[in-house]
Amino acid sequence: MGVVERDIDDLPKNPANYTALTPLGFLERAALVHPTRNSLIHGSVVYTWHQTYRRCRQLASALTNRGATFGTTVAVIAPNIPAMYESHFGVPMSGAVLNAVNIRLNAQTIAFLLGHSQAAVIMVDQDFYPLAEEALKIITDKTKGKFKPPLMIVIADENCDQKSLQYALERGAIEYEKFLETGDPEFAWKPPEDEWHSITLGYTSGTTASPKGVVLHHRGAYLMALSNAVIWGMKEGAVYLWTLPMFHCNGWCFTWTLAALCGTSICLRQVTAKNVYSAIANLGVTHFCAAPVVLNTIVNAPKAEAILPLPRVVHVMTAGAAPPPSLLSAMSQQGFRVAHTYGLSETYGPSTICAWKPEWDSLPPEEQARLNARQGVPYVALEGLNVINTQNMKPVPSDGKTVGEIVFRGNVVMKGYLKNPKANEEAFADGWFHSGDLGVKHPDGYIEIKDRSKDIIISGGENISSVEVENVLYQHPAIFDVSVVARPDERWGESPCAFVTLKPGMDASNQNRLAEDIMKFGRSKMPAYWVPKSVIFGPLPKTATGKIQKHLLRVKAKEMGPVKKSRL
Amino acid sequence: MGVVERDIDDLPKNPANYTALTPLGFLERAALVHPTRNSLIHGSVVYTWHQTYRRCRQLASALTNRGATFGTTVAVIAPNIPAMYESHFGVPMSGAVLNAVNIRLNAQTIAFLLGHSQAAVIMVDQDFYPLAEEALKIITDKTKGKFKPPLMIVIADENCDQKSLQYALERGAIEYEKFLETGDPEFAWKPPEDEWHSITLGYTSGTTASPKGVVLHHRGAYLMALSNAVIWGMKEGAVYLWTLPMFHCNGWCFTWTLAALCGTSICLRQVTAKNVYSAIANLGVTHFCAAPVVLNTIVNAPKAEAILPLPRVVHVMTAGAAPPPSLLSAMSQQGFRVAHTYGLSETYGPSTICAWKPEWDSLPPEEQARLNARQGVPYVALEGLNVINTQNMKPVPSDGKTVGEIVFRGNVVMKGYLKNPKANEEAFADGWFHSGDLGVKHPDGYIEIKDRSKDIIISGGENISSVEVENVLYQHPAIFDVSVVARPDERWGESPCAFVTLKPGMDASNQNRLAEDIMKFGRSKMPAYWVPKSVIFGPLPKTATGKIQKHLLRVKAKEMGPVKKSRL
Structure with missing residues (x-):
């Protein structure tokens, strides 16, 4: 057989057959195909795809006029x-990187983010202006004044009190619509030169250490959107x-999916x-x-x-925590189809799905x-998913029992953490992205989270999955929300x-009786050593x-002091 | 504003966050997610995704054992x-390139293809063995014997006469199932090192010159499939x-789409x-x-x-020629939804769609x-589509009238023609892929084919689109199929x-009267100079x-001699 160690022909890339992948092109296409269809609805404000494309180009153009370019970070603090x-379109169209900031962070944390990302522009919703300030x-x-004052843009929302807008304007912020007016609605934006270029930056919640800046690229955003x-x-x-929230991992990339589908986004300032x-x-x-908590x-x-x-x-997609089976059941009975x-x-947000089997x-x-409460199988765009023994980096057996770390590999894994070589080295060890989540692989190949490594409770040398205990307790008729953590035990x-x-x-009114009842319920459903020895009532942080x-609850549990031997 | 001429951080590709795009991974995923679902049904033969993945790996392994590797071409001649x-999976899993050969070509043309692609393996359906031979x-x-004898594999099909299989076996071909048995069903295939590597080779019909070998890559196949x-x-x-036919541009990449969707393929040896x-x-x-002719x-x-x-x-997808409006109407009335x-x-097959508007x-x-008979707007995966004036390479106005050449740009444009630098230069001139099709751009941005450049009829200095004349004639109640070409005219x-x-x-029985009736019909519906002066009855090649x-019909029309002045 004639074997040559080269491809069948040398046919290089050229401008006609190679374009950097970017989700920004979906917007141009949506405006071409369905210009009169609604793109966005926010109360009485309604935009079409024609308008959205023009407005995003205006934003890109206005940012460019003010110096935004490849290498700039633009922070947005808004619901x-x-x-x-x-x-999500206008910022990267200018070549800049979007940092959508979690609006529930405190000023201290946001200050860290702005400094770490060197934000040159801050777009902020009128109600959040004091927080940004x-x-x-x-x-x-x-x-000591070395942080260069960013361009402040305040976004007016007719659903808010006029006062907060007035406050921002008095401080010298430019109103978003006014800012758009400085831009060209037919701005000739260009796709990135390289699909590996950064498109967004998003910070992890950083419960234990400083928040880490997750950098995503155009290629991954395109693939995830499809x-x-x-x-x-x-x-x-x-x-x-x-x-x-769109600030949560760019709304799991659905911001761009909606443009690819020429679909309509319904905005919600408040989720009730x-x-x-x-x-x-x-x-x-x-x-x-x-x-799940919203569901x-x-x-x-x-x-x-x-x-x-x-x-x-x-159709409802849920993620962020393993939804308790009782919740999945209740949703389904109301006619929601929960993925x-x-x-x-x-x-890039969810990249595994518990694919339903006929x-x-x-x-x-x-x-x-x-x-359906399991985490399942890889997304189409995720090339590798496994559960590995972190000692030898080998996959655990598919027995539904052996716990290992859940690891990812493929085109929808981040570029890396911003300015954090050490974290990157750990996260990308041995050719996998290490999630820090512990799980098992079932005989049918589906993975299931057992816990975050730090959420495992070790009682008498035995590992207890806090998630599994929670799943049992969720079946109790009085429980709305439950979280189980380790409490020191004599x-x-x-x-x-x-x-x-x-x-x-x-x-x-009778918390002791309720606690007893919940523990009794637990004993009828799970091993005795899994059953919480303490039940505390109240709102969950x-x-x-x-x-x-959970880290706050862990602190609280610790402060309660150890469970006494006598309570056994 | 702080401007740096570099990305926000230097975060290079690594094995965890970058994988070459390839549609082959869809198969692995389908076997994981829906192992027991039917992948293929062919009469009484039914395979599951679990089986298909094993069989494709066996094929890849058996080919590898026989020397197939990066650079090898494997031809398949089969319905x-x-x-x-x-x-479509097993061949590229071995690193080789698949050439699916049009089974209706004659031996002369197939001989050209085999020589041009240097096919090292020929997989051939039992009934087509004599043709391959x-x-x-x-x-x-x-x-003169310099063409290295390829490995001949005959594919048995229980729907065929035993004799043709016997014939092939006697000539020394190895039967496909026997060949698979020489391979390992758990073969550790690898994705391509580079997504730009070739995955398939397909020859154009080559109506006027030698067929051209269209080379496609893994990246494009992946993107087109999604x-x-x-x-x-x-x-x-x-x-x-x-x-x-799967030999037609890899079934427009639906071979791979079906794996991405874990769907089921129903094979059809004969389309009736x-x-x-x-x-x-x-x-x-x-x-x-x-x-359209099948519809x-x-x-x-x-x-x-x-x-x-x-x-x-x-749902029916049609392409290959503009379907006459009358056909679209009839399909819709039967309950087919025609895209x-x-x-x-x-x-990579269809890359524009006449997207339906509410x-x-x-x-x-x-x-x-x-x-809906227009060619429409770009596919999601096609980054550029336009109609240009080939004199100055500028887009024509969106007036629905000005004719120009339809051009494409993006990731679902071929790598190029195999061993054909001159054709590549022409095809990729000025950063566009030149289709050779003539069309217009409507005010709504939809493009519409007016004709292949060589199909335009020039009558008294006026251009006549043969497609438009055909569209009118299709509305005539007696006409099943019609093709209009230029005939010399005194x-x-x-x-x-x-x-x-x-x-x-x-x-x-009365062809003259029918012809008169058709011309009369034409005169009531279109400009007089568009109306065919000659109407010929019979089957169309x-x-x-x-x-x-059409090129055969053009020859025929020419042979008929010019339309006489007297007939005016």
């Missing part, structure tokens, strides 16, 4: 409003409700069950994404707020929910401690994206 | 049978009927209306692709063969069909000459993919 969506003051003081559509079977023209049901009933919503709120909404039955099947996904900011259709609901070293929020209307802040 | 599908003899004789799914709203688990309706009725078909056959099927109403909406697309082998829903059917230089096939059951071979 899910049109300007936030526009920044405070952060700026901190960074300016800290650097993969979202393929994985979820989203059709052209989908109507998407922005329950998931009432707002969600109302958008479904009145605005044709077909899809939304939300953390919990929706499914437990008071009757007056829930508009049921749903006018159509509504359970999993991923991290470092993987053979599950005939199983009992609890069994379905149990299977006899066992650690034992599970449950923090519980009750469902609305539940009688919380949460991150901006609805993740329960 | 739409499972081995043809498997070769004849081609081999021609190339061997021509090169783009197909997004553009067409195909869901995970789609059931796809193989009416379109009866087979199509039967597969729709019995095998759950949701999608198929076909040239014509389906929609005009005898009542005994058509199983109507359809059990579900069936009209356009592209070339050089653009505002068309309320238009009269003829108007809908007229709008007075006007050229004038339109129509070749017509009548619908089944039409009385063709077609390519393997159902394209009418």
